[in-house]
Amino acid sequence: MKGTPFDFFVQFHLTERCNLSCRHCYQSAAVPEMGFEEICGAITEVKKTVQGWAMDHDIDVSPSLHFTGGEPLVRQDLFAVLDYASGCGFAVSLMTNGTLIDETAAREIGHARVADVQVSLDGTKEAHDSLRGRGAYGRALDGVRHLVAAGVEANLNVTVTRRNMSQTGELVRVAEELGAGGIAFSRLVPSGRGKGLMDEALTREETGRFYDELRRHRENGKVAVGSRDPLATIGDIAGEVPQTELPVGGCAAGVFGVTITADGTIMPCRRMDLPIGDIRNGSLRELWVESPVLAALRSRESYHQDCQSCTYWPVCRGCRAIALAYSRAAGGSDYLGPDPQCPYQGVSDLS
Ligand code: SF4
Numbered sequence: 001m002k003g004t005p006f007d008f009f010v011q012f013h014l015t016e017r018c019n020l021s022c023r024h025c026y027q028s029a030a031v032p033e034m035g036f037e038e039i040c041g042a043i044t045e046v047k048k049t050v051q052g053w054a055m056d057h058d059i060d061v062s063p064s065l066h067f068t069g070g071e072p073l074v075r076q077d078l079f080a081v082l083d084y085a086s087g088c089g090f091a092v093s094l095m096t097n098g099t100l101i102d103e104t105a106a107r108e109i110g111h112a113r114v115a116d117v118q119v120s121l122d123g124t125k126e127a128h129d130s131l132r133g134r135g136a137y138g139r140a141l142d143g144v145r146h147l148v149a150a151g152v153e154a155n156l157n158v159t160v161t162r163r164n165m166s167q168t169g170e171l172v173r174v175a176e177e178l179g180a181g182g183i184a185f186s187r188l189v190p191s192g193r194g195k196g197l198m199d200e201a202l203t204r205e206e207t208g209r210f211y212d213e214l215r216r217h218r219e220n221g222k223v224a225v226g227s228r229d230p231l232a233t234i235g236d237i238a239g240e241v242p243q244t245e246l247p248v249g250g251c252a253a254g255v256f257g258v259t260i261t262a263d264g265t266i267m268p269c270r271r272m273d274l275p276i277g278d279i280r281n282g283s284l285r286e287l288w289v290e291s292p293v294l295a296a297l298r299s300r301e302s303y304h305q306d307c308q309s310c311t312y313w314p315v316c317r318g319c320r321a322i323a324l325a326y327s328r329a330a331g332g333s334d335y336l337g338p339d340p341q342c343p344y345q346g347v348s349d350l351s
C-alpha cells in the first residue's frame, strides 16, 4: 500500500559547544556530549526504526538527518559522522553558523554527500552582529561563498525578530547575490538564552504583516523564499483545509520528526526543551508510539482554546515551542495552549 513517502527527519545535535555565543540561542546549559560510537549507535537506532515502519506498514519512508549543534564544525569527527549517516541511507544536511567554513571545510562538506547546508543569518550586518558578535556576519557570508564555490547547495536561515523583520527584501537580495539556493525565515523562540529577547518577539499583528510580506517576496524572488513556520502558509490555504482529525502538515514536532540532543536526550523539537526519552536506552520506535507527549501533540482533543477549535488545526497547530516558551515565561509549562503570535486566532473556529 505504498503512496506518498513519509518524510521523517531527526534534528541531531552533535554538540552544544560553539565558537559564538548568540544572544537568542535556545540553549541554556552545556551537557556532556555523546562520543562517536554512541552517535553511530543512535543513527543505527533511527535506521532500525525507519526500516521497521517501512516493512511492517508497507510504506515508503524518506528519512533525513539534520546535523547541527552548538556548532557542528567544532567536532573533530564531524565528517566521519556524516559519512556513517549517508552510508546508512539517510539524506544528510548540516545546520551551521557558517563562520568556520573555509575553502577546505567547504570541499570536505562537498565530498561528504551533504544534500544542503543551512547557514544562519539574522539580519543585515548590524542586526546579525548585534546578536552573534562582531565580524560574525562577514564570516558567515564567506562561509556561504566557499560552499557555493565548492558546488554545495547553501541556504540561508533567518530567525525573525522585531530587529530584522523589515529587512526581508535586503536579505533576499543577499541570498541572490551569494548564489544561495534559498532563504527561509522562522520566528524567534524565546527560550534558553533567547528568553532575554522576549520583547523582540513579534506580536500577532506583526506576524501577520511579516508573512503577508514574505508571500510577496516568495512570488517575486529569484531564489526560493520560504518558511517552515506553520503560520507562514495559512494565508495561502484559506478554504482548502483537509477534513481530518489527523495532523497532515504544520508543526513537525512529534509528527514528522524528533530531535536528539548532544547527550542523547530525545525531544519533540529542540526548541521545546521537553525531554521524552534517551536514544541510548530503549527503542525509538516504541517511544514514537508510547510517549504521552507525542500522543498529545498529535491529538486535537489535547489542545486548548483557539488551536483546539481551529479549522487549520490539521495543517498548523501553531509553533508548540513558542506556546511553551510563553507559558514558561508566565510560570506555567503548557505546550498545548494557543500560539500567542497567531494572527488567525478567533477567525478560524469550527463552531
Ligand atoms: S489558532 Fe492555532 S491552529 Fe489555528 S491558525 Fe492559529 S496557531 Fe494555527
Ligand code: SF4
Residues within 6 Å of the ligand: 228, 229, 230, 250, 251, 252, 253, 269, 270, 271, 272, 318, 319, 320, 321, 322
Ligand atoms: S515546535 Fe515550532 S520550531 Fe518546533 S517543529 Fe513545531 S513549529 Fe517548528
